[in-house]
Amino acid sequence: MSSSSPSSPHQIRPHPTKGRGLYATKSFSPGDVIFPFTPLILLPTVSYLNIVCSFCLRPGNPRACSRCHAASYCDATCQAAAWKAVHSRECKVLRQGIKGEDRRRRLPTPTRALIQAVLRKEIADGLEDLEGHVLEKKAAEDDEWKDIEIMAMAACAFSGKGTAEEDIRKATEMLCKIQNNSFQRFDSDLGVIGLFLEPTLAMANHSCIPNAAVQFIGRNALLIAENPIRAGDEIELAYTFYTDPLPKRREALAHYKFVCQCLRCRDDLNVYQVAAISPTVNLNSQSLVPDVSKFRHHPATSNSSKQSIINLYGESADSIVSNLAEIESPSERRKLLKSEYKKRKALVEEELWAVTPLPDILFRISMLYGEEGNFTLALPVACLIATACDPYQYTSPFHPIRLSGLFTIANFITHTAATTAFQESSNTPVSKKSTLEQKIEQSLREIDQVSLCQMLLIMILKYSPDKYGAKMDIAVKAQALLDDIEKLAGREQETSLIDEWRRNPNDEKSQAFFEFAVVKQVNALACLGKEILERDFGNTSV
Numbered sequence: 001m002s003s004s005s006p007s008s009p010h011q012i013r014p015h016p017t018k019g020r021g022l023y024a025t026k027s028f029s030p031g032d033v034i035f036p037f038t039p040l041i042l043l044p045t046v047s048y049l050n051i052v053c054s055f056c057l058r059p060g061n062p063r064a065c066s067r068c069h070a071a072s073y074c075d076a077t078c079q080a081a082a083w084k085a086v087h088s089r090e091c092k093v094l095r096q097g098i099k100g101e102d103r104r105r106r107l108p109t110p111t112r113a114l115i116q117a118v119l120r121k122e123i124a125d126g127l128e129d130l131e132g133h134v135l136e137k138k139a140a141e142d143d144e145w146k147d148i149e150i151m152a153m154a155a156c157a158f159s160g161k162g163t164a165e166e167d168i169r170k171a172t173e174m175l176c177k178i179q180n181n182s183f184q185r186f187d188s189d190l191g192v193i194g195l196f197l198e199p200t201l202a203m204a205n206h207s208c209i210p211n212a213a214v215q216f217i218g219r220n221a222l223l224i225a226e227n228p229i230r231a232g233d234e235i236e237l238a239y240t241f242y243t244d245p246l247p248k249r250r251e252a253l254a255h256y257k258f259v260c261q262c263l264r265c266r267d268d269l270n271v272y273q274v275a276a277i278s279p280t281v282n283l284n285s286q287s288l289v290p291d292v293s294k295f296r297h298h299p300a301t302s303n304s305s306k307q308s309i310i311n312l313y314g315e316s317a318d319s320i321v322s323n324l325a326e327i328e329s330p331s332e333r334r335k336l337l338k339s340e341y342k343k344r345k346a347l348v349e350e351e352l353w354a355v356t357p358l359p360d361i362l363f364r365i366s367m368l369y370g371e372e373g374n375f376t377l378a379l380p381v382a383c384l385i386a387t388a389c390d391p392y393q394y395t396s397p398f399h400p401i402r403l404s405g406l407f408t409i410a411n412f413i414t415h416t417a418a419t420t421a422f423q424e425s426s427n428t429p430v431s432k433k434s435t436l437e438q439k440i441e442q443s444l445r446e447i448d449q450v451s452l453c454q455m456l457l458i459m460i461l462k463y464s465p466d467k468y469g470a471k472m473d474i475a476v477k478a479q480a481l482l483d484d485i486e487k488l489a490g491r492e493q494e495t496s497l498i499d500e501w502r503r504n505p506n507d508e509k510s511q512a513f514f515e516f517a518v519v520k521q522v523n524a525l526a527c528l529g530k531e532i533l534e535r536d537f538g539n540t541s542v
C-alpha cells in the first residue's frame with residue numbers, strides 16, 4: 001500500500017472500530033475527483049474476455065493473444081503494456097499444463113487474479129497489508145472456504161510455483177485479500193466487466209450513505225466526492241447496492257465480516273428518509289426535480305402507512321435482473337416484467353416509485369420499448385425514472401446514474417424527434433378517444449425536442465468531473481451527440497437562449513427558460529409514463 005505523501009489529498013489512518021480507514025486531508029465538493037487510482041490488479045471477468053481489452057478494459061473488438069488466447073487487446077500498445085506488466089509470465093502459465101482454449105478461458109476471475117499475484121512479487125507485496133479475514137473464513141469451514149481452497153490449489157498448480165501446504169496456505173491468504181478488497185469494474189453500457197484492486201483505495205470503508213463513489217475510466221478508478229467532504233472526514237464508499245432493503249444489504253456485506261452501523265442501517269431508513277437528510281438535495285436546483293423544497297417532505301418520510309408498504313413490498317432487484325437476463329424473447333420478458341410490476345401494485349398506487357425494485361422494473365420496461373423501436377413509449381417511462389426514482393435514490397445530480405438517466409432521455413429524443421417532428425401537426429385537439437400513443441405524439445410535437453435534447457446533454461457535461469469528464473464514456477457520447485445537434489441549421493434563436501443559459505444558469509431569465517424548456521416538459525412526459533405503465537403493465541390481461 002502506498003503511504004500518502006504530505007501533499008496527498010487522502011491519508012490512511014487507524015479507525016476505532018473498522019481497522020484502518022481512508023481520510024480526506026482537504027475539503028471536496030460533490031462531483032470533485034478526490035484522486036485517480038491505477039490498479040495493482042485489473043482483469044476482465046470471464047464472460048467479457050473476448051469483448052473488452054484485457055489491459056485497458058475498453059469494450060470493442062479486441063484481438064486475442066495468439067499464444068494463450070486467454071487475453072485480448074485493443075491494439076499493439078495495450079498488448080505491449082500488458083506484456084510488460086504481467087502477461088509475459090501469465091501467458092506461459094495459461095498456455096502450459098492444460099489443453100483446450102475453452103478451459104483456459106473459463107478459469108474463474110479470482111483464480112486468474114491470484115495467478116498474477118503468485119507470479120509477480122510486486123503484486124503479492126501490494127496485497128501484503130490488506131485485510132482478508134482469513135482466520136474467520138477458515139474457521140467457518142463452509143462452502144465459501146471450500147471454494148477458496150479449490151481456487152488457491154488451482155492457481156498454485158497453474159503457476160507451477162509449488163503445491164506444498166505452505167504454498168497453498170499463502171495462496172488462500174492472498175485470495176481472501178483479493179476478494180475482500182476488490183472492486184467490481186463497472187461499465188455504463190455493459191455492467192460489471194472486471195475486477196479492480198488498488199491497495200490505497202481498498203482502505204476506504206463501507207457506508208450505506210456513502211460520501212464518495214468510484215467511477216472508472218479505462219484502467220483507472222476515479223474516487224469522486226458524492227457529498228461535501230471536509231478535511232479530516234472519513235471517505236466512505238458503498239460495497240453493495242445501498243438502495244436494497246436492510247436484510248439484503250446485511251446478507252451482501254456478510255462476507256466482509258462486519259455489520260454496518262450507518263444511519264440507514266441503524267434506523268432502517270427508507271429511500272425517501274435518506275434523501276430528505278442528504279446534504280446534496282439543494283444542488284438539484286438545476287436538475288429535473290420540479291420542486292426541490294418538496295424533496296425533504298416526501299410523504300414517505302413521515303406517513304406510517306406508506307412506510308409499512310415500503311417495508312412489505314421493497315425488495316432487492318437481483319432475482320428479477322437475473323431472471324430477465326436468461327430470457328431472450330422480448331414477449332417473454334414483457335410477461336415477466338408485467339407480473340413483477342403487478343406484484344408491486346401497492347407501491348405504484350402510493351407513488352412510491354423510488355423503492356427498489358420498482359426503479360429496476362421501470363428501467364427494464366423502458367429498455368424493452370426501446371429495443372422494440374417503440375421510442376414514444378420508452379421516452380416517457382425514462383422521464384418517470386429520471387424524475388421520480390433517480391433523484392431520491394441518488395440525491396447528488398453528479399451521480400453517474402443520474403447522468404445516465406439524462407443520456408437515456410436524450411438518446412430516446414433523437415428517435416422521437418426524427419419521427420414526430422416531421423409529421424403534419426394536427427390542429428384537432430386530442431379527444432378522449434385518442435389512443436395514448438396519439439396523445440404522446442401530440443405532446444412531443446408541442447415540445448422543442450431538439451433544444452430539450454441539447455440541454456440535457458449540456459447538463460451531462462456540466463455534471464461530469466472537470467479534469468477527467470471529457471474522457472468519461474458518458475461525456476464522450478454526450479459531446480458527440482451535442483456536436484451533431486450544433487450542426488443543425490436554422491436554430492439561431494434557440495442556440496442563443498441555450499448559450500445564455502449555459503453561461504448564466506442562475507440568472508432569472510435562464511432559470512425560467514430551463515424550467516419551461518426542460519423541467520416542465522420532462523415532468524409532463526413522466527406523467528404520460530405513468531399512463532403507459534398502467535395500460536401496458538398494470539391491467540389484468542396478459
Ligand SMILES: C[S@@+](CC[C@H](N)C(=O)[O-])C[C@H]1O[C@@H](n2cnc3c(N)ncnc32)[C@H](O)[C@@H]1O
Nearest residue numbers: 018019020131180181202203204205206256258
Ligand atoms: C476493503 S477493506 C477496508 C479497509 C479495512 N478497514 C482495513 O483496515 O484494511 C474491508 C474491510 O474493512 C472493514 N470494514 C469496512 N467497512 C466497515 C464498516 N462500515 N464497519 C466495520 N468494518 C468495516 C471490514 O473488516 C471489511 O472486511
